[in-house]
Amino acid sequence: MSFTLAIVGRPNVGKSTLFNRLVGKKLALVDDQPGVTRDLREGAARLADLRFTVIDTAGLEDATDDSLPGRMRRLTERAVEMADACLFMVDARAGILPDDEVFADILRKKSAHVILAANKAEGRAAEGGLLEAYSLGLGDPVRMSAEHGEGMTELLDFLRPIA
Numbered sequence: 556m557s558f559t560l561a562i563v564g565r566p567n568v569g570k571s572t573l574f575n576r577l578v579g580k581k582l583a584l585v586d587d588q589p590g591v592t593r594d595l596r597e598g599a600a601r602l603a604d605l606r607f608t609v610i611d612t613a614g615l616e617d618a619t620d621d622s623l624p625g626r627m628r629r630l631t632e633r634a635v636e637m638a639d640a641c642l643f644m645v646d647a648r649a650g651i652l653p654d655d656e657v658f659a660d661i662l663r664k665k666s667a668h669v670i671l672a673a674n675k676a677e678g679r680a681a682e683g684g685l686l687e688a689y690s691l692g693l694g695d696p697v698r699m700s701a702e703h704g705e706g707m708t709e710l711l712d713f714l715r716p717i718a
């Protein structure tokens with residue numbers, strides 16, 4: 556049986572980078588500047604022997620103030636409803652920010668399966684953020700570097716029970 560995984564989290568944490576790695580094509584735009592990708596993007600993902608559908612929640616990059624606009628919340632909720640599981644990505648270099656807590660609240664209420672991923676975890680700059688990620692109360696974070704392909708085996712271990 557196949558499943559659908561939604562990648563959610565605030566802008567710039569590396570969601571599209573992981574999406575592109577899983578799909579293996581440059582379907583989702585990745586950019587240093589927030590404001591590039593829009594809405595939801597779906598792709599056929601492959602990780603080792605697993606085949607699944609992955610949803611990239613773009614369209615979160617339009618936040619212009621410190622709070623998450625309702626549109627971003629609705630977009631995330633829509634992705635969660637479409638998916639069997641969510642990969643909630645945080646930026647281990649930036650640490651846990653108030654917007655991350657907003658996403659964590661949505662996921663606690665709406666999603667059956669949440670995989671917490673601490674991205675940009677290559678190198679020492681990520682140690683503090685990794686520890687902070689435990690405070691979200693969503694279990695142990697998968698330590699990963701979407702850009703460098705690190706943490707994919709650990710991610711696989713979290714995905715197998717869903718498949």
Ligand code: GDP
Nearest residue numbers: 566567568569570571572585586675700701702
């Ligand atoms: P999104 O807004 O969450 O979709 O984030 P993107 O995938 O567009 O990535 C935002 C920025 O983070 C880009 O400059 C990426 O190259 C960078 N990035 C993504 N993954 C990693 C990673 O594992 N390590 C580091 N250092 N940078 C990353």
Ligand code: MG
Nearest residue numbers: 570571592613
């Ligand atoms: Mg993106």
